[in-house]
Amino acid sequence: MSKAAASMFRPKKLDLSGFVNTRLIRDHNKRNAFEQMEPERQALRYLIRNTTLPQRVRAQAQLQLSQMHVYTRPTQIKNRCVASGTARSVFRDFRLNRVRTEPLMVPSD
Amino acid sequence: MSQGRILDLIKAQCRIFSLTFNPQRLRLGNKILRQRLRGPALAAWYPQKTVSFRDLQNTYKPLGLTTFDEAEDDREEAIQIAKLRGKGRPKKKRTAAESRSAKKKK
Numbered sequence: 677m678s679k680a681a682a683s684m685f686r687p688k689k690l691d692l693s694g695f696v697n698t699r700l701i702r703d704h705n706k707r708n709a710f711e712q713m714e715p716e717r718q719a720l721r722y723l724i725r726n727t728t729l730p731q732r733v734r735a736q737a738q739l740q741l742s743q744m745h746v747y748t749r750p751t752q753i754k755n756r757c758v759a760s761g762t763a764r765s766v767f768r769d770f771r772l773n774r775v776r777t778e779p780l781m782v783p784s785d
Numbered sequence: 786m787s788q789g790r791i792l793d794l795i796k797a798q799c800r801i802f803s804l805t806f807n808p809q810r811l812r813l814g815n816k817i818l819r820q821r822l823r824g825p826a827l828a829a830w831y832p833q834k835t836v837s838f839r840d841l842q843n844t845y846k847p848l849g850l851t852t853f854d855e856a857e858d859d860r861e862e863a864i865q866i867a868k869l870r871g872k873g874r875p876k877k878k879r880t881a882a883e884s885r886s887a888k889k890k891k
Contacts, residue, residue: 690834691833691834692831692832692833692834693832693833693834693835693837694831694832700831703831704830704831707824707827707828707830707831708828710824710827710828711824711825711827711828712824714822714823714824715822718817718818718820718822721814721817722814722817722818723814724814725812725813725814725816725817726812726813726814727811727812727813727814728811728813750823750827753827755830756830756831758830758831758832771830
């Protein structure tokens with residue numbers, strides 16, 4: 677696979693609503709790229725893990741997987757706050773960071 | 786029960802429940818095939834775009850219906866004020882020669 681620019685994963689028109697940030701859009705693009713290439717990645721991972729296959733096939737699969745674009749890797753995905761784009765202390769259940777969840781946590785009288 | 790009988794039993798079990806019969810415990814990588822795809826769940830993290838005011842405007846414009854957009858109105862007013870003060874945008878340079886002459890002036 678040839679080297680490709682990250683822009684190939686960018687949609688022509690922004691398909692997000694709410695808070696939008698350059699880093700947030702980038703993360704969204706990575707998520708989409710991963711979703712698109714996940715079956716291929718899993719297939720290659722299967723070839724690599726299957727010890728009954730010829731060593732050559734497995735090595736080729738390893739090479740192909742490592743040469744896939746970085747954006748298709750799940751480790752590139754970072755959970756960001758939906759309301760502020762912050763990457764730190766984001767609660768997975770709320771998809772909000774610490775500061776944005778505080779107002780929700782006020783006990784009701 | 787003999788070893789062979791047990792193996793046959795396991796083989797039949799695997800056939801019925803569509804499992805892989807692997808008595809040698811080889812690493813076949815079936816673990817990967819059993820995993821569920823995480824992509825759709827991960828891609829749905831950020832809220833997707835819904836209908837906006839702009840979409841509403843665009844759908845009703847061909848029908849001849851006008852909509853009032855306060856933000857757009859404010860913007861146009863601000864531009865008019867800026868133009869009166871001589872702070873409007875410069876004229877667009879259409880040709881290469883025009884843009885070159887504009888650079889020379891500076």
